[in-house]
Amino acid sequence: MPGAGTDHTRPALEGGPVVILVEPQLGENIGMAARAMANFGLTELRIVAPRERWLHAKTRAAAAGAEFILDRAAIYPGVREAIADLDFVYATTARERGQGKPVVGPREGGPILRARIEGGQKAGVLFGRERTGLENDDIALADAILTYPVNPAYASLNLAQAVLILGYAWMEAQGAPLPFTQKRRWPAAKRDMVVSFFEYLEDELERRGFFRPEHKRPVMSRNLRNMFHRMDLSEQDVRTLRGMIVRLVEGPRETPQTRKRKGPKQTPKGTRPAPVAAAPDGGGE
Amino acid sequence: MPGAGTDHTRPALEGGPVVILVEPQLGENIGMAARAMANFGLTELRIVAPRERWLHAKTRAAAAGAEFILDRAAIYPGVREAIADLDFVYATTARERGQGKPVVGPREGGPILRARIEGGQKAGVLFGRERTGLENDDIALADAILTYPVNPAYASLNLAQAVLILGYAWMEAQGAPLPFTQKRRWPAAKRDMVVSFFEYLEDELERRGFFRPEHKRPVMSRNLRNMFHRMDLSEQDVRTLRGMIVRLVEGPRETPQTRKRKGPKQTPKGTRPAPVAAAPDGGGE
Numbered sequence: 001m002p003g004a005g006t007d008h009t010r011p012a013l014e015g016g017p018v019v020i021l022v023e024p025q026l027g028e029n030i031g032m033a034a035r036a037m038a039n040f041g042l043t044e045l046r047i048v049a050p051r052e053r054w055l056h057a058k059t060r061a062a063a064a065g066a067e068f069i070l071d072r073a074a075i076y077p078g079v080r081e082a083i084a085d086l087d088f089v090y091a092t093t094a095r096e097r098g099q100g101k102p103v104v105g106p107r108e109g110g111p112i113l114r115a116r117i118e119g120g121q122k123a124g125v126l127f128g129r130e131r132t133g134l135e136n137d138d139i140a141l142a143d144a145i146l147t148y149p150v151n152p153a154y155a156s157l158n159l160a161q162a163v164l165i166l167g168y169a170w171m172e173a174q175g176a177p178l179p180f181t182q183k184r185r186w187p188a189a190k191r192d193m194v195v196s197f198f199e200y201l202e203d204e205l206e207r208r209g210f211f212r213p214e215h216k217r218p219v220m221s222r223n224l225r226n227m228f229h230r231m232d233l234s235e236q237d238v239r240t241l242r243g244m245i246v247r248l249v250e251g252p253r254e255t256p257q258t259r260k261r262k263g264p265k266q267t268p269k270g271t272r273p274a275p276v277a278a279a280p281d282g283g284g285e
Numbered sequence: 286m287p288g289a290g291t292d293h294t295r296p297a298l299e300g301g302p303v304v305i306l307v308e309p310q311l312g313e314n315i316g317m318a319a320r321a322m323a324n325f326g327l328t329e330l331r332i333v334a335p336r337e338r339w340l341h342a343k344t345r346a347a348a349a350g351a352e353f354i355l356d357r358a359a360i361y362p363g364v365r366e367a368i369a370d371l372d373f374v375y376a377t378t379a380r381e382r383g384q385g386k387p388v389v390g391p392r393e394g395g396p397i398l399r400a401r402i403e404g405g406q407k408a409g410v411l412f413g414r415e416r417t418g419l420e421n422d423d424i425a426l427a428d429a430i431l432t433y434p435v436n437p438a439y440a441s442l443n444l445a446q447a448v449l450i451l452g453y454a455w456m457e458a459q460g461a462p463l464p465f466t467q468k469r470r471w472p473a474a475k476r477d478m479v480v481s482f483f484e485y486l487e488d489e490l491e492r493r494g495f496f497r498p499e500h501k502r503p504v505m506s507r508n509l510r511n512m513f514h515r516m517d518l519s520e521q522d523v524r525t526l527r528g529m530i531v532r533l534v535e536g537p538r539e540t541p542q543t544r545k546r547k548g549p550k551q552t553p554k555g556t557r558p559a560p561v562a563a564a565p566d567g568g569g570e
Contacts, residue, residue, distance in 0.1 A: 035443060036443075038436060039436055064441065065439070066439065098468065098470065100470065105463045107457065147464055147465065149325075149461040149462060149464075150325065151325055154350070158445075160443075160446070161321060161324070161445070161446060161449050164450070165449070165450075168450055168453065171436070172434060179433075180388065182385065182386065182387050182388045183385065185383070
């Protein structure tokens with residue numbers, strides 16, 4: 001997605017299905033298709049009968065850094081020549097063509113491509129012309145049809161976007177990992193740490209007459225605790241909350257140290273921020 | 286995909302997550318994002334602080350018919366205003382931002398969005414600027430992060446393509462059907478029809494000394510039958526094969542009728558083509 005963290009030290013994946021663009025009319029679409037391929041680890045592009053001068057500045061601009069795919073692209077006079085060395089070929093279309101071929105979506109097609117390629121086959125996927133798609137004779141050359149679960153009221157995908165969905169399905173079929181996962185700078189708070197915070201908080205609230213009417217105390221306490229439980233608190237979160245309550249209870253504490261402190265995030269790891277030290281006084285008894 | 290069969294009699298789907306583009310720089314990207322939304326049934330577009338004249342001819346051209354989404358798009362001064370009425374917000378990014386938020390991919394995110402929307406919540410997804418993506422302060426406003434299993438060596442998706450993957454994941458989460466499925470004009474051939482064809486063929490081959498050496502006959506026969514079994518034959522396929530063998534065996538038959546016949550596909554449904562009538566003579570005994 002935009003602003004992505006591209007790690008150029010890591011090599012592009014190889015070995016996915018060949019992407020075959022049949023008579024693409026716009027260089028921009030070819031460039032965008034190359035970019036879409038690179039995004040999901042597809043590297044081999046073939047182009048059937050493109051316009052004479054297809055590789056122009058706009059094509060390269062649209063590739064946005066995936067020019068290595070454009071420069072490696074192979075040109076063929078016809079679909080037959082373009083797929084001559086392939087063992088398995090999908091044709092993409094959003095229309096039933098009455099050819100009785102097997103039809104799969106990306107979710108089935110990705111794993112099928114993976115299984116065939118892992119089995120040593122060379123596989124490819126045909127994408128048709130921007131306006132008219134693949135001709136029936138193109139589709140007749142394929143083993144099966146790949147189609148997408150599009151909105152029936154608006155089924156026409158841009159060429160590069162059709163290629164992108166194939167790439168995404170291919171990547172999912174590899175079980176490719178997400179670029180990162182949830183990372184917590186602090187361990188989750190053990191339950192007794194959370195409960196002792198609740199006890200401290202409720203004690204301060206009790207002292208200030210927050211729980212009224214008295215008979216509502218249990219439900220008020222339960223609701224309050226559930227709100228905090230939904231925060232999925234880390235140890236540092238609990239220290240921060242305690243410190244917050246301490247300050248609300250005790251009022252301003254004037255030391256040069258606190259003026260410097262900008263908040264818990266700046267607290268040097270390992271050191272216990274003052275709020276925690278303060279907590280016992282407030283939280284005791 | 287290109288050449289898609291768009292059925293304008295069917296209504297666009299409604300009710301998916303709101304797509305929020307934050308400070309998009311190029312009208313073309315906004316238009317392409319609108320098209321991507323329409324492809325997968327997303328209809329509500331919000332734009333944060335676009336350029337003053339963002340809705341120009343190129344924007345509309347890129348929308349390629351999805352202009353109804355552009356014309357309905359709402360403009361906001363900031364992310365906070367754009368998500369003010371939402372219950373749940375994903376921020377898209379390919380970089381870890383050290384905010385400790387839950388992180389999901391499209392496969393988990395789609396069903397989560399569906400569950401929340403079905404539960405009556407209004408959900409949205411934030412997409413950042415083309416070059417720099419979302420700022421940390423934008424991400425801080427979201428409940429969780431949505432990221433894609435991109436090629437780590439080439440992680441930068443075009444804005445509209447990032448929107449497209451969300452749309453696809455949303456559509457898959459609905460269990461949306463493919464636009465069509467495999468359709469066979471003829472029922473599959475019952476096994477005894479296939480076997481009787483094998484017997485006819487092997488009988489003709491036997492008579493012509495195809496099975497040599499004799500002791501290889503069983504394996505040759507088995508291989509031959511397996512080849513035909515892989516054809517997943519329909520009744521019409523078997524009739525066509527029988528007719529083909531008959532002609533190979535009996536040589537040309539000159540009738541005006543055969544000159545007119547272009548092949549089995551043209552055979553009017555219901556009528557039995559001559560090859561089948563011919564089969565008994567060849568296939569008998």
